Amino acid sequence: MTLVLLDTNAYLRLAKRIKPMLGVEFGQKGYVLTILKQVEDEVLASAKLRFNYPWFDNAELVAERLAQRIRLRQDEKEQVEAATSVLRAHVLGNAAAYTSQGRSPPSPTDCFILAFGQIRPAIVTTDDLGMHLLAKDFDIPIWHGHELLKKMLSAKLIDNARVREIYEAIENNDDLPRSWRAVKHTAFIKIFGPAP
Numbered sequence: 529m530t531l532v533l534l535d536t537n538a539y540l541r542l543a544k545r546i547k548p549m550l551g552v553e554f555g556q557k558g559y560v561l562t563i564l565k566q567v568e569d570e571v572l573a574s575a576k577l578r579f580n581y582p583w584f585d586n587a588e589l590v591a592e593r594l595a596q597r598i599r600l601r602q603d604e605k606e607q608v609e610a611a612t613s614v615l616r617a618h619v620l621g622n623a624a625a626y627t628s629q630g631r632s633p634p635s636p637t638d639c640f641i642l643a644f645g646q647i648r649p650a651i652v653t654t655d656d657l658g659m660h661l662l663a664k665d666f667d668i669p670i671w672h673g674h675e676l677l678k679k680m681l682s683a684k685l686i687d688n689a690r691v692r693e694i695y696e697a698i699e700n701n702d703d704l705p706r707s708w709r710a711v712k713h714t715a716f717i718k719i720f721g722p723a724p
Contacts, residue, residue: 529553529558529560530557530558530559530560530649530650530651531560531562531598531648531649531650531651532559532560532561532562532650532651532652532653532671532676533562533563533564533641533644533645533650533651533652533653534561534562534563534567534653534654534676535567535637535638535641535652535653535654535656535659536567536570536571536577536637537654537655537656537673538653538654538655538673538676539563539567540571540577540581540584541655541673541694541698541703542673542676542677542694543584543589544581544583544589545690545693545694545697546680546685546686546690546694547588547592548592549561549592550562550563550592550593550595550596551592551595551596552685554679554680554683554685555679555682555683555685556683559651559679559683561653561676562596562597562598563593563596564597564598564640564641564644565597566637566640566641567637567641568593569637570635570637571584598648600648604647604648607647608640608643608644608647608648609643611643611646611647612636612639612640612643614643615634615639615642615643615662615666616636616639618662618665618666619633619634619639619658619662620633625661626658626661626662629657630657630706631656631657631658631661632656632657632658633658634656634658634659634662638654638656638658638659638662639662641654641659642659642662642663642666642668642670645663645668645669645670646666646668649669650669651669651670651671652668652669652670652671653670653671653672653673653675653676654670654671654672654673655672655673655705655707655708657707660672672705672707672708673705673707673708674707674708674711674715674716677691677694678715678716688718688719691716691719692719692720695708695712695716695720
């Protein structure tokens with residue numbers, strides 16, 4: 529089994545459209561998606577996110593998140609917290625790198641997710657360019673959301689129609705990341721055709 533951690537935006541872009549999603553094993557490497565409690569807490573603490581994603585409190589989705597929640601042992605928790613501090617200090621010490629080229633500095637929650645991926649081997653899925661830079665600096669496996677979508681498609685967990693639906697919904701919400709736009713007519717050429 530290969531654990532795949534979704535950050536807040538990756539979860540919010542996919543959860544409403546792929547059911548069930550968390551805890552379902554797929555692909556040759558047995559990928560299993562999950563989110564951490566910190567991601568839930570981030571959504572619940574943000575009035576803007578709660579307003580934009582009112583379905584987050586849907587009973588079925590809450591039950592799915594609870595059923596698939598990962599519990600850390602005390603020693604793992606201490607290791608993750610220590611690693612989070614190192615990542616956070618790195619971000620603060622290199623602020624210029626994390627605020628250039630359309631990046632925003634990884635938040636404490638972002639650093640926690642990446643630290644978790646480092647301590648408990650997992651692939652972090654995010655479209656946050658700052659998180660990608662930090663993951664690269666510390667050799668933490670990381671995917672863009674569209675890479676996860678491609679793996680789900682290859683494993684037949686979703687079909688072409690669902691990929692189209694996800695792209696359309698994200699575009700309609702004016703939430704299509706640059707990285708998704710860049711691969712729409714390459715990684716998903718069988719679905720969307722060549723670039724116009």
